[in-house]
Amino acid sequence: NAGVTQTPKFQVLKTGQSMTLQCAQDMNHNSMYWYRQDPGMGLRLIYYSASEGTTDKGEVPNGYNVSRLNKREFSLRLESAAPSQTSVYFCASSEGSSGRAGELFFGEGSRLTVL
Amino acid sequence: ILNVEQSPQSLHVQEGDSTNFTCSFPSSNFYALHWYRWETAKSPEALFVMTLNGDEKKKGRISATLNTKEGYSYLYIKGSQPEDSATYLCAFIPRDTGRRALTFGSGTRLQVQP
Numbered sequence: 001n002a003g004v005t006q007t008p009k010f011q012v013l014k015t016g017q018s019m020t021l022q023c024a025q026d027m028n029h030n031s032m033y034w035y036r037q038d039p040g041m042g043l044r045l046i047y048y049s050a051s052e053g054t055t056d057k058g059e060v061p062n063g064y065n066v067s068r069l070n071k072r073e074f075s076l077r078l079e080s081a082a083p084s085q086t087s088v089y090f091c092a093s094s095e096g097s098s099g100r101a102g103e104l105f106f107g108e109g110s111r112l113t114v115l
Numbered sequence: 116i117l118n119v120e121q122s123p124q125s126l127h128v129q130e131g132d133s134t135n136f137t138c139s140f141p142s143s144n145f146y147a148l149h150w151y152r153w154e155t156a157k158s159p160e161a162l163f164v165m166t167l168n169g170d171e172k173k174k175g176r177i178s179a180t181l182n183t184k185e186g187y188s189y190l191y192i193k194g195s196q197p198e199d200s201a202t203y204l205c206a207f208i209p210r211d212t213g214r215r216a217l218t219f220g221s222g223t224r225l226q227v228q229p
Contacts, residue, residue: 033216035219042204042222043137043159044219045219048216050216056216058216090159098187102164103149103164104206105161106158108157108158
């Protein structure tokens with residue numbers, strides 16, 4: 001049972017380049033999330049999707065776009081990467097019935113460096 | 116932006132010591148509180164999901180209490196072991212329907228010396 005799978009695990013970009021982080025879960029969860037983790041700041045919510053076909057902004061959405069492709073997959077896109085987006089990105093999912101978040105299950109993280 | 120605060124920021128204890136840390140959150144808009152354990156080079160894993168005032172949860176040597184009226188939760192570790200070394204995160208879910216996802220505190224980093 002893979003749980004939550006993120007790719008790639010590591011990526012180095014130049015300023016202005018674009019890239020997409022992929023996330024897939026095999027637990028039939030309704031809700032999926034993207035967080036970023038920066039030193040001293042804990043986990044900050046970028047975007048979330050309470051159910052297939054819906055997405056909502058979190059605390060720090062600027063510079064990112066998301067797509068909930070189907071119930072399994074939730075991707076995060078950086079259209080024009082900036083050094084401030086250097087971070088570790090975590091995808092997570094939860095059962096989240098009726099839009100309420102249950103326990104989160106996290107992927108292994110994707111370390112992104114923007115030069 | 117929701118204010119979820121954890122204290123202390125870090126803690127060093129000796130093996131066998133018992134310890135506790137605090138998470139504070141907006142009491143007027145409470146729906147649920149989660150605790151997560153995050154070991155270095157791994158992903159966060161859920162410890163407890165707490166929804167009712169007065170909730171007490173326990174998993175082995177780790178337990179948590181919840182006071183929604185005053186807006187705080189305590190996490191206790193009895194007889195700390197080196198394998199308890201990790202960052203402990205709390206996460207708050209507000210009741211209002213505008214935000215359904217968790218807001219995390221910045222965590223308490225625990226180091227247990229053998």
